[in-house]
Amino acid sequence: MIRKIFGQAIIADYPAALRHIQTEDINLAIWQSPLSDETKSYLKKLQLKKLTRKNKWYGDGGYWTYLGKSTIIEPFSQNLSQKDKLRLIQQTFGNLPSTDGKEALSTDILKLTQEFAKATNCEKMSFNFLVFKARPQTSFWHTDIKSHRGIITLKGNLGTIWQPNKSLPRTKDRNKTYWGYVKPDDTIQQMKSGDFAIFKCQDSKSPLVHATPPTFMTRGYRLALLMGPDRSA
Numbered sequence: 053m054i055r056k057i058f059g060q061a062i063i064a065d066y067p068a069a070l071r072h073i074q075t076e077d078i079n080l081a082i083w084q085s086p087l088s089d090e091t092k093s094y095l096k097k098l099q100l101k102k103l104t105r106k107n108k109w110y111g112d113g114g115y116w117t118y119l120g121k122s123t124i125i126e127p128f129s130q131n132l133s134q135k136d137k138l139r140l141i142q143q144t145f146g147n148l149p150s151t152d153g154k155e156a157l158s159t160d161i162l163k164l165t166q167e168f169a170k171a172t173n174c175e176k177m178s179f180n181f182l183v184f185k186a187r188p189q190t191s192f193w194h195t196d197i198k199s200h201r202g203i204i205t206l207k208g209n210l211g212t213i214w215q216p217n218k219s220l221p222r223t224k225d226r227n228k229t230y231w232g233y234v235k236p237d238d239t240i241q242q243m244k245s246g247d248f249a250i251f252k253c254q255d256s257k258s259p260l261v262h263a264t265p266p267t268f269m270t271r272g273y274r275l276a277l278l279m280g281p282d283r284s285a
């Protein structure tokens with residue numbers, strides 16, 4: 053089933069719907085709940101606070117960090133076997149525990165990179181794992197660089213938040229990165245944790261204005277997988 057909201061977002065329970073991101077009036081396409089049960093139970097057991105204890109934190113007040121290293125992948129490359137690709141993906145995992153479910157997580161991530169590549173017509177792409185911790189005054193509305201961003205919240209009660217086009221001031225430059233702090237009275241829409249989203253960025257006419265959930269919405273840590281064309285993630 054496919055659902056369209058605010059005339060700009062497509063939400064569906066099958067991956068082919070992500071292709072709608074190529075449509076002019078769409079700037080957000082969501083595939084609901086793509087992760088396997090095995091991956092989900094693996095993620096449930098992760099302790100993000102513990103995993104990031106020794107990490108360097110970036111941003112105002114230190115609210116985000118990398119879990120592992122950004123990796124470039126050609127998800128449909130003929131030169132790499134499925135096994136090689138899974139191994140490449142696991143290199144980005146940093147110190148994630150090697151318990152049951154890690155293989156399932158890699159398989160799911162490969163699947164997501166392939167769907168991203170198909171939907172955005174890119175051959176080479178990069179991905180990375182970010183951990184966010186909600187802090188006061190660090191959640192700001194912005195658009196991302198390049199053409200497209202893929203994102204899924206792997207752990208955390210809330211996904212990325214976004215604003216409908218029609219709630220944004222028409223006169224403001226959509227390609228400006230910074231749109232101010234998220235306030236409780238803003239028209240906030242929310243991606244669900246565990247849903248995979250592709251949205252348009254600054255290379256397009258209507259980049260999606262989005263943010264990480266602020267402290268008045270959530271507490272604790274959030275693990276997200278980000279991807280982008282070429283080396284942008």
Ligand SMILES: [Fe+2]
Pocket residue numbers: 194195196262
């Ligand atoms: Fe962003």
